[in-house]
Amino acid sequence: MQVTEVKSKTGLPRHFLNTQDWSWSELCALLDHARELKENPIQPLLNGKSVALVFFNPSLRTRASFDIGATQLGGHAVVLEPGGSSWEMAFGEGEVMDGAAEEHAKEAARVLSKYCDIIALRAFPKFRDWSVDRRDLVLTAFATHASVPVINMETITHPCQELAHLMALREYFGTDDLKGKKYVLTWTYHPKPLNTAVANSAAMIATRAGMDVTLLCPDERYLLDERYMGFATQNAEDTGGSFEVSHDIEAAYDGADIVYAKSWGAIPFFGNWEAEKPIRDANKHFIVDEQKMARTNNACFSHCLPARRNIKATDAVMDSPNSLIIEEAENRLHVQKALMTTVAGTKV
Ligand code: CP
Secondary structure, three states: OOOOOOOOOOOOOOOEOOHHHOOHHHHHHHHHHHHHHHHOOOOOOOOOOEEEEEEOOOOOHHHHHHHHHHHHOOOEEEEEOEOOOEOOEEOOOOOOOOOOOOEEHHHHHHHHHHHOOEEEEEOOOOOOOHHHHOOOHHHHHHHHHOOOOEEEOOOOOOHHHHHHHHHHHHHHHOOOOOOOOEEEEEEOOOOOOOOOHHHHHHHHHHHHOOOEEEEEOOOHHHOOOHHHHHHHHHHHHHHOOEEEEEOOHHHHHOOOOEEEEEOOOOHHHOOOHHHHHHHHHOOHHHOEOHHHHOOOOOOEEEOOOOOOEOOOEOHHHHOOOOEOHHHHHHHHHHHHHHHHHHHHOOOO
């Protein structure tokens, strides 16, 4: 197979930081290519290419699927864990590095750009101050200083998960047109406050696909950041779908076609999680169970994984024929292969 490299029109690297930065037709092209790669997984599209996978946080799916995906396309992946097996890293502009960090992202991004053709990065919020976390400083530093494309492997959004989720829904319903589907994004209990990234992403991609989206959460304190509420609202307006908030479990589940579950920490309590705990503990009944699913239009269920069984969703829901959890996780491999070839400019 002859692989021709296509340079970006601007000469600048084409980062994949957030799906909102990519047009709908570009996202659909990625999914079309992912479908081809699912059919024919071994192709030399990344021959001689290297990908740095920089993990500030743990992973099973993301790490395995990027590494194996690069290998299946003839490329090579190197995993780096700042603060673990590689140097702890600072990333603040003008930072006086008198703490534990030995290296700044300015150097790390530029050095890795000399070795690699793509840098992919996972950096979760610190959970102390959302006004800082929402600036996505690690990803922004790498995107600013790298001279190769940067892929977001989950920071305050999880765009690769969005693609895999959308691909799984298209496969399940047997159509690329999901307009008119009733989509419920439900908060669930979890003993610890978790990242809002997947919820932000689900709200964005479901509205982008023109579905009628309900964000179900215990109360106003669990609303997503205004940036992502705004994207979801605007997307719904643009596509003719809808985006609404509900705190009524039964009404939200009634007639749903899709139930997507995720737990997240309430933004007003960042840095004050002890105060959030009683509120969280009072909402264990948000678990996705058979009784709630029985109210739906025989809905499919999914979750990004990892998921605590019988805490977020019951065994019966996780293992039901309508559960897409494994299909969605599988699709991470296919969509990320499509993504790597696209940003590397080697898609034929
Ligand atoms: N869904 C997801 O990103 O899984 P990992 O955290 O295991 O990578």
